[in-house]
Amino acid sequence: MGNDFHGTEDQLELYARGRLPESDLPVLEEHLMICTTCREKLDEIGDFALGMREASATQAAPRTGWLAWGGLASFFRRPAFSMALAFVALLVVVGVFSNGRTKFAPSASLQLTAMRGEMPSTIPAREFDLTLADGPREGGPFRIEVLNATGASVWGGLAESGPAGVRFKLTQRLAQGDYFVRLYSAAGKMLHEYGFRIR
Amino acid sequence: MTGEQALEPAQELPDAERSDGIQAPDWAALVNGVREGDSAAMAELYGIFAKGIRYFLLRNLGPDDLDDKVHDCFIIVTQAIQNGDLREPERLMGYVRTVVKRQIAASIDIAVQGRRTRANFEDSMFSVSDWRDNPERSVIARQRAEIARKVLNGVSRRDREILNRFYVLEHSQERICADMGLSYNQFRLLKSRAKARFGELGKRVAAGVGINLKKDI
Numbered sequence: 001m002g003n004d005f006h007g008t009e010d011q012l013e014l015y016a017r018g019r020l021p022e023s024d025l026p027v028l029e030e031h032l033m034i035c036t037t038c039r040e041k042l043d044e045i046g047d048f049a050l051g052m053r054e055a056s057a058t059q060a061a062p063r064t065g066w067l068a069w070g071g072l073a074s075f076f077r078r079p080a081f082s083m084a085l086a087f088v089a090l091l092v093v094v095g096v097f098s099n100g101r102t103k104f105a106p107s108a109s110l111q112l113t114a115m116r117g118e119m120p121s122t123i124p125a126r127e128f129d130l131t132l133a134d135g136p137r138e139g140g141p142f143r144i145e146v147l148n149a150t151g152a153s154v155w156g157g158l159a160e161s162g163p164a165g166v167r168f169k170l171t172q173r174l175a176q177g178d179y180f181v182r183l184y185s186a187a188g189k190m191l192h193e194y195g196f197r198i199r
Numbered sequence: 200m201t202g203e204q205a206l207e208p209a210q211e212l213p214d215a216e217r218s219d220g221i222q223a224p225d226w227a228a229l230v231n232g233v234r235e236g237d238s239a240a241m242a243e244l245y246g247i248f249a250k251g252i253r254y255f256l257l258r259n260l261g262p263d264d265l266d267d268k269v270h271d272c273f274i275i276v277t278q279a280i281q282n283g284d285l286r287e288p289e290r291l292m293g294y295v296r297t298v299v300k301r302q303i304a305a306s307i308d309i310a311v312q313g314r315r316t317r318a319n320f321e322d323s324m325f326s327v328s329d330w331r332d333n334p335e336r337s338v339i340a341r342q343r344a345e346i347a348r349k350v351l352n353g354v355s356r357r358d359r360e361i362l363n364r365f366y367v368l369e370h371s372q373e374r375i376c377a378d379m380g381l382s383y384n385q386f387r388l389l390k391s392r393a394k395a396r397f398g399e400l401g402k403r404v405a406a407g408v409g410i411n412l413k414k415d416i
Contacts (some may be wrong), residue, residue: 006221009387017369030292033251035221048397051347052366054340151334180334 006038007031009045016046104173112181112194119178121197128170132159132183132194135166142191143184144168149177159183174198230288233280241277248273252299259303268306272298346400350393358389365390 007015007028014020015028032038108125113134122128135142138161146155159168166183181194224243232240253269260268275298279285285294351359361379364370370378376386 009391026293026296029255030296033255033292033295034223034247036250037221039251039254044394044398047343047401048347048394049366050340051343051397052351052362054344055347055351056363056367057344147334149334149337151338178337 005031006035009041012038012042013045013049016042016049110196112196119195119197121199124173124175124198126173128172128174130168130170130181131164132166132181132192133164135183135192136161137163137165139186140166141186142166143186143188145182145184146170146172147180147182149179154179226291227288230280230285230291233277234283236281244277245273247295248276252295255299256303260306268302272302275302342404343401346397346404349400350396353396354389354393358393361386361389362393 005027011020011024011028015025020028032042103124105123105125107127107129108122109129109131110120110122111131111133112120113132140161141158142161144155144157144159144166145153148154154174155170155172157168157170159166176198178195178197181196182190183192183194185191224247229240229243233244248269252272253265256268256272257265272295276295279294279298285291287293351362354362357379361375361381364375364378365372372383372386375381376383
């Protein structure tokens with residue numbers, strides 16, 4: 001069989017999901033190398049499948065909670081529990097007004113590596129002592145940029161290298177969320193990107 | 200077998216789609232041209248590398264040093280052709296695929312070695328982000344999930360379950376059709392409509408027309 005036949009929708013879908021049988025791979029891949037239409041279709045299929053997974057992942061958690069709440073709703077409508085609930089609500093209101101906002105620890109330490117895997121996490125703090133463990137052990141200073149999950153820069157500064165990697169103090173309060181640290185060489189080239197999460 | 204199943208064109212579909220093929224180049228003539236140093240043949244081959252091979256390398260290795268990797272593959276293939284190592288010119292793309300796969304494997308190997316030794320920091324594979332996520336990708340992923348959520352909110356609960364079973368739980372279409380009493384065409388139609396809606400909303404976002412991602416359909 002030549003390279004001039006488009007893959008079927010099913011084949012492309014299986015390929016995008018990494019499920020195409022090994023025996024079908026050569027024909028489809030050789031065709032993909034010369035067919036823009038199939039490449040675009042493959043990208044669309046991949047995007048859609050990813051979107052479905054991401055949407056389901058974010059929807060699953062709240063739905064479970066809501067269903068559980070719905071099942072308990074009649075239980076909580078009983079007067080004794082309504083009173084208890086009101087008391088708990090009062091405690092929450094008092095708690096919120098006494099604190100006003102998120103509690104920030106004075107400082108937090110975090111060691112980052114640019115390896116794929118779970119994001120290391122820490123608590124909200126006023127400043128962070130960060131070590132980029134697989135950063136260069138000599139040279140520098142290196143420029144550091146910290147971005148939040150929307151890509152907005154939240155902090156920038158310089159860092160020195162040492163035997164443990166690149167260390168710096170991030171003197172900025174960070175609330176809950178995902179953050180990214182970018183390490184640049186003196187020439188401005190991005191060397192590494194690290195991620196961490198504040199819970 | 201039910202009447203509906205008997206009428207399904209499912210088995211015919213692949214052939215029907217395959218009949219709508221493209222005109223692939225005459226590989227033997229192309230190889231011959233490259234072997235003789237014909238610049239038009241070289242340009243034609245490079246055109247394939249600049250798009251198709253680039254796509255493969257990008258998909259498997261990411262954007263780091265992409266142009267260099269494309270160029271390396273091109274050099275390996277043209278040298279093999281010029282040395283007369285390609286015994287079946289009509290199987291050129293099979294050979295190209297092998298070269299690309301080797302290049303991908305070698306790049307992964309270099310990355311693994313780099314991680315192990317942490318040597319030559321500036322020039323290693325670590326020279327750009329290898330974190331699984333970054334702000335740009337987070338934004339794109341969030342946008343994609345919002346669009347998908349909008350699509351899911353626009354379909355019935357049953358259809359949502361079908362999409363969820365296929366894309367998230369990764370059940371096979373045969374199992375889903377059997378469990379939910381669907382014909383293959385019904386299953387396909389649902390997927391195709393959902394994909395079309397996803398694509399339409401995605402294009403509106405890309406064109407800057409904007410959709411209210413937070414608002415349900």
